[in-house]
Amino acid sequence: MELLFALFLGLAIGSFLNVLIVRIPKGENIAFPPSHCPKCDNALKWWHNIPLLSWIFLQGKCAYCKSPISRLYPVVELLTGLVFMTLAMKLGVGVEWFVTGLIFSLLLALSIIDFKYYAVPDSLNFTALALALLMPIFTFGGDWMTDGVKDFSLYQDALLESFKNAAIMGSSFFLLGLAVKFLIKKDALGEADIIIAATMGALLGFPLVLIAIYVSALLAIVPALFARGHMVPFVPFLALGTWIVYIFSDTFLKWWNMLYA
Numbered sequence: 428m429e430l431l432f433a434l435f436l437g438l439a440i441g442s443f444l445n446v447l448i449v450r451i452p453k454g455e456n457i458a459f460p461p462s463h464c465p466k467c468d469n470a471l472k473w474w475h476n477i478p479l480l481s482w483i484f485l486q487g488k489c490a491y492c493k494s495p496i497s498r499l500y501p502v503v504e505l506l507t508g509l510v511f512m513t514l515a516m517k518l519g520v521g522v523e524w525f526v527t528g529l530i531f532s533l534l535l536a537l538s539i540i541d542f543k544y545y546a547v548p549d550s551l552n553f554t555a556l557a558l559a560l561l562m563p564i565f566t567f568g569g570d571w572m573t574d575g576v577k578d579f580s581l582y583q584d585a586l587l588e589s590f591k592n593a594a595i596m597g598s599s600f601f602l603l604g605l606a607v608k609f610l611i612k613k614d615a616l617g618e619a620d621i622i623i624a625a626t627m628g629a630l631l632g633f634p635l636v637l638i639a640i641y642v643s644a645l646l647a648i649v650p651a652l653f654a655r656g657h658m659v660p661f662v663p664f665l666a667l668g669t670w671i672v673y674i675f676s677d678t679f680l681k682w683w684n685m686l687y688a
């Protein structure tokens with residue numbers, strides 16, 4: 428039941444992500460005008476806007492002018508639904524689950540935008556970073572709301588930890604970017620990757636964030652080989668690596684401890 432709720436909430440949030448993905452790179456307002464067909468401009472009715480189902484019922488075509496609707500819409504909705512569902516399996520439905528789901532939703536939107544435009548909007552990127560940095564406030568929320576600020580040092584420690592991890596990862600990526608630029612004379616790591624690395628640091632902590640970077644790099648190798656000189660967007664692989672390591676954190680930590688303990 429809880430998982431079904433998580434899936435449906437994720438589908439709905441995925442529907443909103445589609446709006447962000449289409450409108451933010453064009454500099455359009457995300458709330459106005461309401462959803463319309465980009466071809467014929469007709470406003471969509473609410474039953475044209477049900478995540479996943481509408482796309483299937485309309486057979487991927489606009490209800491008015493029958494022009495094709497991108498397959499990306501249902502795919503983004505489904506992926507967001509699955510993100511919220513897998514997170515619910517790990518965390519249970521609650522504040523931490525919801526905020527973590529929002530962070531991964533933003534990473535998903537950034538990934539799609541990076542695929543399409545080879546650049547990502549700072550607004551979404553910094554929102555994800557801010558949520559990851561402030562996570563301790565949300566996760567300690569339970570006692571905090573019922574008992575008042577009983578043990579403020581706990582929040583302080585956790586907040587300091589997430590800021591520290593973000594700073595370490597952000598500055599490491601910045602330096603790595605400089606080194607790569609010096610060696611191969613190409614901008615391999617952009618500003619966006621630095622912000623995402625900081626988000627990963629705050630969200631995962633050490634050593635998980637290092638494992639996530641490693642997994643992301645492994646995932647990116649194959650497409651980079653096939654691309655032969657074409658640009659391969661790195662953001663989607665960072666996002667995917669982060670999700671894999673977050674979901675299977677227990678397993679990865681066990682391996683890590685076996686190797687280094």
Ligand SMILES: [Zn+2]
Pocket residue numbers: 464465466467468469489490491492493494
């Ligand atoms: Zn239309």
